[in-house]
Amino acid sequence: EIVLTQSPGTLSLSPGERATLSCRASQSVTINYLAWYQQKPGQAPRLLIYGASSRATGIPDRFSGSGSGTDFTLTISRLEPEDFAVYYCQQYGASPYTFGLGTKLEIK
């Protein structure tokens, strides 16, 4: 199965700063079938990005995804207070559709 390694485990930033989250796959992700989700405490995950770089419906354009093959990045250009949460990447190119362990984005 494809193992996704997310880094850093925790990222401490201030509102207005830029956040860069990494997701590295143990083997190439088929057709860049890579998604990013945001999860806040007590809530279900929320789809942000699919196909490595396509924003889901209603997602602000400060969220962007990039990358291909084994290295993917989620960038939040200017952090808003509501962006502090846990972020997960998921590959859906090969079963099982594995998730990374997550990056916690916390307020500095």
Next chain:
Amino acid sequence: QVQLVQSGAEVKKPGASVKVSCKASGYTFSSYDITWVRQAPGQGLEWLGWISAYNGHTNYAQNLQGRVTLTTDTSTSTAYMELRNLKSDDTAVYYCARKVVPDHWGQGTLVTVSS
């Protein structure tokens, strides 16, 4: 609007089975797959599998194969996840979601396995 409403919390003993329901509304149920994901307390997300609401085709996580069964009832727009031979580490919040890349999620169902 798209909604997925799951059944309530369950407490089960080891070795028992649990069946979680997920009732969909606001879209044509048979047009989309249903994915199931779980999250143990304080842990990350674990993909369990998906089912086509159109033809019932399934794709399961290998580590649960044999213990989990996904089904749908198109007459009631409801999806089901049954997990058998429960173990303590099956304690988790179980989520249903629409599509293979989930765009809408249920509220989650806490399943607690404890003797």
